[in-house]
Amino acid sequence: MRKGQSARPLGGMARSVRHAALAALVALAAGTGLVVGAAEAAAQVTTAPPPGAGSVVAEASAAISAGSSIPWGWNQIVVRVQNNGAQPARGEVEVTGHQYTSDEVFQASAPYTVGPSATVHVRVPVRVPSYGSFDVRVMDERLGEVRSQSFNSNGTPSVVLLDVVPASRLRAAIHEMPVAPLFLDPTSGTRGPSSSTSLMVSQANVDPATGDPLLPDRPALYASADAVLMRTDTLSRLHGAELDALAGFVLGGGTVALIVARPEDLRSQTLVSLVGGEVTGTTKSPELKQAISPTPSASGMGGRALTFAPHPKDEVGVELRGWAGGNLRPSPYGNAATYGLGEVHLLAFDPSSGPALDDPWVHVRLVDLARRAYDRRSTVVFKPGSEPARSDVNKIRRELDPNESTRWSVLLSTLILCIYAVLAGPVNFTLARQKHKPLRALWHLPLYAAAAFGTIVGIGIAARGLDGRARHLTLVEAGAGMTQGAARRYRGFFASQSEGMTVRTTDASSVVSTAVAAELSKQRDKLVVDRDGARLVNVAALPWQTVVIREDGFASLGEGISVVPTPSGGATVVNRSGRTLRAAVLVLPGGKAFLFERIADGDRVASTAGRDLSTFLDGQTWLAAVTRGRTVGSLSVHNLEAPDLGKLIGPVAPGLSDAWQAMGTAASHAADWFPDGVPTLIAQLDGGEGRRSDTGLRLESDRLLVRIVGWGGRP
Structure with a gap:
């Protein structure tokens, strides 16, 4: 009820109180109880909500x-x-x-x-x-x-650990402990390479009715988290969008640390999928003996600090466990497996309860695990849901803007105007004077103007067309052999009239925002969420201007693209993506690289079947720049070096060089495109994602790039 509506009834009630009081005084012989009763009744009515x-x-x-x-x-x-x-x-x-x-x-x-x-x-x-x-x-x-x-x-950059353990007391033990990541993106802050930050422990929301955690329902919504700590019984109960989002988080480069709560959880289909097979108990990992030095407090005095503990407490040491099966390997925290671009850890201890909760040895390892998860940011070009600070999307706009391919129309129109100026001016009046009819030049001027105007309009129509259209540029990043990959989509819309567009996500798990707004319009995203997914509404689209929408989601890679090692030290690439790989560049550990003009769907090719980049000058130049790398924090990262790469792939796939350069400038300068120790394959997938229209506009161009990292997949 609004304030203005309640004033009149309250005023009437006040008059009723005064009349009741006056009646009580007249009838005083009847007793004072009437006064008290009337006052109490009036108070109850006036204060009722x-x-x-x-x-x-x-x-x-x-x-x-x-x-x-x-x-x-x-x-x-x-x-x-x-x-x-x-x-x-x-x-x-x-x-x-x-x-x-x-x-x-x-x-x-x-x-x-x-x-x-x-x-x-x-x-x-x-x-x-x-x-x-x-x-x-x-x-x-x-x-x-x-x-x-x-x-x-x-x-402010922070290392964030999302604690999903019910009633966990871990936050009190390690929250705001100092941690020194090896990877420090220079575009995200002003901290120097030797600076340390703090570990932030975020506790998940819980449904009080069921006790289940309320986790993000889209992978990109984990953008600010580096690692997730969870019990296996909680993992086995996850389903639907929450489970898909958590799996997508790991596929896109995230880290999940699991506390094995029950023996039956080891047979959970979710856990089997994450680690690549059934898990059994075994002897504890030998890497648990590895000593990890804690990060000293940055303040020196008064700040929180971890205690150096080379060995666990006796009651913790006897409870340490090991795990085997699938892709698990020993780690300093227990056992770990690679899933997509991320990692899944089965902890050898339970840090949420018992003696381990208060053991400095456990605290140091959890902080170091979170640090390792943060350092993995360097190996993902576009972490789902995050955007590098000071990201340059200007080349993305040029790649998706049809105006960039119509510069010839401006030059031709300028030439037409110059010709018109000559014909309508000196030539027209000179001919009229020679025929002794000077006024005839004035009658010819509208004809020259109409002809020039019609020609320029025709050139504009030929260059821009009569209807709007859309263009896509997408980069999919995936682990070798994975059927899905994290996709960063840039969707450009070129409208022929001013209108407020509605841009829907490609699927229900994606998020969208404006990357480049139309000129003279203010960027103000309005996202509407319902059971059909999310959509941007009232996107400002001005006539003949390009709006670029950024979308983070996932894309299918068919049955995956495998990269398996060979006994000779090379690699074999097996393409089961359902599309042809164009201008594929395979970089192997140790610095060798090979170029393939095309790898058709179903083909199985050895690395030696490609052109060795070290055998010609342009290949040597690009390979030297990549292998030289640059230091970011305490890590050595390898940039794309797109200008030199363009000289290699330009003759193989026209226009592909500009697409890679656009992606390279939109990504962080600290991204490690070719991590050490694992192979990396970059290529174009012919045919794009197979769509014909977007938001009611004809899809004019759909370029799909792919980046495959690591060993894996069916041979």
């Missing part, structure tokens, strides 16, 4: 947080809406982000419906701005705003 007030309550929290603030990048807001009334409640959750100032840069909304005496959890994906804030409002159709909360964000 309006109908429906308090029947809907809500509380919001972030899926991943770092202390009192929210890490920047894609995240998820979980809103618990409880209906205490007797009628169903409907409404909407709105999240608005602001960066630096009060200017709105992002808005997301999701509807909800909750039955009487019931509770629902509304999950809203949000793009958290760096050094900004965002507000959450819960609106009810009948009651209006029932909840408003504000959160702050920051852009």
Whole structure:
């Protein structure tokens, strides 16, 4: 009920109180109890809440947080809406982000419906701005705003561990402990290579009715997390979008550390898929004896610090366990397996309870595991849901902008105008003067102007066309042999008229945002989420200008692209992607590289069947630049060196060189395109993703690039 509506009834009630009091004084002989009774009744009526007030309550929290603030990048807001009334409640959750100032840069909304005496959890994906804030409002159709909360964000790099263990006390033990990653992206902050940061332990939200964690339902929403700690019994209960999102997080380069809770969990189909086979108990890993030095406190005094512990406590040491099966290998934390671009760890200890919870030896290993997970950021060009600071997407825009291929029309139109100026001016008046009819030149001027105007319009139509169109540029990153890979899609839209477009995600697990807005329009994303997925609405599209949308999701690679070692030290590439690999470059451990013009679907080729890049000058130049690398923090990374790469693949696939250069500049300069110790294959997949239109516009170009990292797959 609005304030203006309640004033009149309250005024009438006040008059009723005064009349009752006057009647009581006149009838004093009847006793003073009437006065007291009338006053109490009036007080009860005037203080009663309006109908429906308090029947809907809500509380919001972030899926991943770092202390009192929210890490920047894609995240998820979980809103618990409880209906205490007797009628169903409907409404909407709105999240608005602001960066630096009060200017709105992002808005997301999701509807909800909750039955009487019931509770629902509304999950809203949000793009958290760096050094900004965002507000959450819960609106009810009948009651209006029932909840408003504000959160702050920051852009300070942190190592984030998401603790999904129920009732865990691990946060109190290692939260804000110093950690020194080897990888320090120079574009993400001002810290020097020797600086240390802190480990942030974020505890997952829990459904109070079931005790189950409320995890992100899209892989990109794990963007701010480096590692996830979870029990195997919790993992076995995950299903649907939450399980797909967690698997996608690891596929895209994330790390999951698992505490084996029950023997039957080792046969869980989810765990078997993650580690590549059934798991059995075995002797503990010999690498557990490896001593790990803790990072000293950056402050020197007063800051939290880990204690050096070369050995576990006796009661912890006797409980250490080992695991075997699938792709598991020994690690300093237990056993580990590679899954896609990420890692899955089976811990040798349970850090959430018992003696291990208070053991410094366990604390040091958990902090080091989180550090290792952060360092893996260097091996992923585009981590799902994150965007490198000061990313340059100008070449992406040029690649997707049809205006870039119509420069000839500007030159030709300029030439037509020059010809018109000569014909309509000196030539026209000279001919009229020679025929002694000077006024005839004035009659010819409209004819010359009409001809010039019609020619220029015709050139414009020939260059730009009459209808809008779309272009795609996508990079898929995957582990060898994997059937899916993390996809960074850049979708360009070239509209013929001014309109507010609605851009839907390619699938329900993706997130979208604006990468390049149309000129003279302000970038303000509005994301609407419903049961069909997410969509950007009211995207400003101006006539003959290109808008570029960035999307993080996943793409299919058919049955995968295998890279298996050969006894001679080379490799064999098996293409089962369903499409032809074009201009494929295979870089092997040790520095050798080979170029294949094409690898057809179903082909199985040895590395020696390709052209050895070390045998000709352009290949030597590119290979030397790649193998030389550069130091980022304490790691050596290898850049794409796209300009030199273009000289190799340009003759094989026209236009592909520009596409790789665009991707190279959009990625972080600290990305390790060719990690040491494992093979890397980069190529174009012919045919793109097989779509013909996007948002109602004809898809003019669909270029699909792929990057395969590591050994694996069926031979």
